[in-house]
Structure formats: C-alpha cells, structure tokens
Amino acid sequence: MLGFSLSRLPDLDYDGHFKEKFALIPGYWYYFSQGHYRYGMLIHLATVLPAGILMVFQFTPIIRHKFLLFHRINGYVVSLLTVISNLAAFVIIRHPQGGNRVTSHAVETLMGIITTVGVVLAVYNARRKQIDQHRAWMLRTMFYMGVTITARLINLAxxxxxxxxxxxxxxxxxxxxxxxxxxxxxxxxxxxxxxxxxxxxxxxxxxxxxxxxxxxxxxxxxxxxxxxITFGTMLWICLFLHVIGVEVYLRMTPRESERLRRVSYEKQLEAGYRNPGSAGLVLDRWADADPWTPPSK
Structure with missing residues (x-):
C-alpha cells in the first residue's frame, strides 16, 4: 500500500502526469477532464493517496506502543481521509477503469461500502476501548482497500x-x-x-x-x-481473495487477539464499564449472562 501510494503521487499533477498517463484509457480522461467527474477524481486522489501513506504508521509496532498519541491522531486522520475518498469515489463510479459496465459499478460500489463500514466500526470499537475488535476491523478495512492494487497486478496478465x-x-x-x-x-x-x-x-x-x-x-x-474489459472481473476475484485472506490471518493470530482482549478488559475496568472486556461489538446482553474475565496468565 505504501509503495503503491508513493508511486501514484505524481497523479496529483492532474493536467500533466495524470492526463498523459490515462489519456489512452477509455472512461478516464474523456470524462475526468471536466465537470463533477474531474473534481470527484481530484478529491479522491488527494485523500486516498495520503491515507495509503499514513496508514503504514498505524501498523508499525514501535509507534503503537511508544507513541500512542500519534497513533490515535494519525488513526483519526487516516479514517477521515478514507471516508472522504470513498464519498468522492461514489461521485465518479459511473465511469470507473472497468468502463461503463454494471459488473464494475457493482464491485466498486461494494468496496466503497465495506471499507466505509469497516473504518466506522474500527473507530467505534476504539472509542469503546474494545481494542481487539478495533484491530480486527482496521485490518479488514485495509485489506479491502488493497483490492485495487492486487487487481491491477493481475490485470497485467x-x-x-x-x-x-x-x-x-x-x-x-x-x-x-x-x-x-x-x-x-x-x-x-x-x-x-x-x-x-x-x-x-x-x-x-x-x-x-x-x-x-x-x-x-x-x-x-x-x-x-x-x-x-477485464478490470471489473479482476476486482471481483481479488475482493474474494482479500475477504477470505484477512479472516484467515485473524484466525492465525489468536495470541494477539487475546492479548488485546486483556488490554480492553483493563482499560474498560479502569473506565468503570459495567461489563469490562465486553464493549464495542460484543453484545452486552451476552456479557450479562456470562461476563468475560481475562484468563489467568
């Protein structure tokens, strides 16, 4: 994601590099040179590329552990940029790289919805101090956003x-x-x-x-x-691979999930939650019947 975002920064030179690069791709410069498509693409590029660069700091362990304030502020910035970029993408989705095809419209709309929902749930769980769920939803969101990168690589073949x-x-x-x-x-x-x-x-x-x-x-x-003509199909294939892949990854890292569940319990206990360890997306009615307590170390 970092490498892709850095490589696409020259696209911010919209009437220079972007025009030269995408002038031969139908559905791009023909539409994106003027009107609301132009401004939608400009806003999308100006938000999603910085988000792709800044998000690498969110997954750097030393920053998460030693610079927590930066992690929080940067997380809010990345989340806000992601939501704005998705809103701008919905403006231009009528003419995506996959051309004027319903398959492309459907998958790109779906990607915009699930990444927006994912980042909102990640922020919600962070606010509720449910750190294990925050990690899971932030990972899902970033995996979903990476679909466009994988699709471009496969499209070369x-x-x-x-x-x-x-x-x-x-x-x-x-x-x-x-x-x-x-x-x-x-x-x-x-x-x-x-x-x-x-x-x-x-x-x-x-x-x-x-x-x-x-x-x-x-x-x-x-x-x-x-x-x-192939891009919409590649997006569907890669979305399937990424959705499955992130769930496999989450289930292959149970120790980290359990460690963060402990952290969530301690933070919620300190904050005076009624059912510490069971906030966020963990339903309170389940917690009332069987309140979660951290296992002995």
Missing part, C-alpha cells in the same frame, strides 16, 4: 490473455473514439467504424460501436479496451 483468446468486445461511443485519437493528434479510423458517421459525413457522437479488445498499438481504442 489478464489483458494479453484475452487478447490472444480473441472475441472479447467493449462498447464505446463514437465520441470517445474521436476524443482518444484527437487527443494524440491522429485521425479517426473511419475504415474500422463506418457506422460512426452520418450520411453527410459528420460524426454521430452518441452512436455506440463494438470495439475488439486487442493488444494492437496501431488501434488505440482496441488497446484501451483490452485494459478495461
């Missing part, structure tokens, strides 16, 4: 695979294709998309045409289609 298999298609507006070629100073490929033109020879901007997903550097729209 998926793009050439579907190109070699062939018979994969993406739907583009003629105006998107025209914008793509005009942006790099090339002429519209009339021979490939004759349906894009009206009888008088003018461009039918809103006409949709099928674009073959191919690694063809001479046909920019085919190259771009090959990049975006």
């Amino acid at each position: 998926a793009t050439p695979i579907i190109s070699r298999i062939g018979n994969y298609w993406s739907v583009w507006m003629c105006d998107e294709i025209s914008f793509l070629y005009t942006n790099v100073g090339l002429e519209f490929p009339r021979d490939g998309y004759p349906d894009c033109f009206l009888p008088d020879g003018s461009l039918d901007r809103w006409k949709r045409v099928a674009v073959s997903a191919q690694e063809n550097p001479e046909r920019l729209e085919q190259l771009g289609a090959g990049v975006v």
Whole structure:
C-alpha cells in the first residue's frame, strides 16, 4: 500500500502526469477532464493517496506502543481521509477503469461500502476501548482497500490473455473514439467504424460501436479496451481473495487477539464499564449472562 501510494503521487499533477498517463484509457480522461467527474477524481486522489501513506504508521509496532498519541491522531486522520475518498469515489463510479459496465459499478460500489463500514466500526470499537475488535476491523478495512492494487497486478496478465483468446468486445461511443485519437493528434479510423458517421459525413457522437479488445498499438481504442474489459472481473476475484485472506490471518493470530482482549478488559475496568472486556461489538446482553474475565496468565 505504501509503495503503491508513493508511486501514484505524481497523479496529483492532474493536467500533466495524470492526463498523459490515462489519456489512452477509455472512461478516464474523456470524462475526468471536466465537470463533477474531474473534481470527484481530484478529491479522491488527494485523500486516498495520503491515507495509503499514513496508514503504514498505524501498523508499525514501535509507534503503537511508544507513541500512542500519534497513533490515535494519525488513526483519526487516516479514517477521515478514507471516508472522504470513498464519498468522492461514489461521485465518479459511473465511469470507473472497468468502463461503463454494471459488473464494475457493482464491485466498486461494494468496496466503497465495506471499507466505509469497516473504518466506522474500527473507530467505534476504539472509542469503546474494545481494542481487539478495533484491530480486527482496521485490518479488514485495509485489506479491502488493497483490492485495487492486487487487481491491477493481475490485470497485467489478464489483458494479453484475452487478447490472444480473441472475441472479447467493449462498447464505446463514437465520441470517445474521436476524443482518444484527437487527443494524440491522429485521425479517426473511419475504415474500422463506418457506422460512426452520418450520411453527410459528420460524426454521430452518441452512436455506440463494438470495439475488439486487442493488444494492437496501431488501434488505440482496441488497446484501451483490452485494459478495461477485464478490470471489473479482476476486482471481483481479488475482493474474494482479500475477504477470505484477512479472516484467515485473524484466525492465525489468536495470541494477539487475546492479548488485546486483556488490554480492553483493563482499560474498560479502569473506565468503570459495567461489563469490562465486553464493549464495542460484543453484545452486552451476552456479557450479562456470562461476563468475560481475562484468563489467568
């Protein structure tokens, strides 16, 4: 997450580096160069990248143990940035990297919801001094946020695979294709998309045409289609892997969970909670019937 966020910092040069990098990806610069999509992407980048950098300090043991005040303040900052970045992502989710596909909209909406819910639950448990649950939900949230990184790595392999298999298609507006070629100073490929033109020879901007997903550097729209057509599927696969993976990790570290449960008990006992060790997401009615006490050391 740290490496990815640092590598994407140049994207904050929106009209320079970002434009140059994403001008050939359909659904990006065509939409994100203006209007609310532009400001949504700017806010998303300006919040999610700092969050990705700052969160590494939250998982550094010496900071958690020796600099608790910094850990708390930084945690609130990361949580706030994450929520704002998600809200901005919901603004631009109509045109994600996966193109105008329902599968991409669904998975990216789901990712925004579960990361927002996860960070809220993490903060809630921290406020309730239920540190074991705070750790679990913060880990879940960070694992969910990492889905986009894993998906991009797998997509590097998926793009050439579907190109070699062939018979994969993406739907583009003629105006998107025209914008793509005009942006790099090339002429519209009339021979490939004759349906894009009206009888008088003018461009039918809103006409949709099928674009073959191919690694063809001479046909920019085919190259771009090959990049975006697989991304939604990769997100679904990686979301499944990350959701399962973080639960496996939590169950492989029971000692840390039990240690933090002890810490939670001591903090809640000191704060005068009625059922110390059973706050946060631990239901009080269960605690009343069988109050939790730390096992003997």
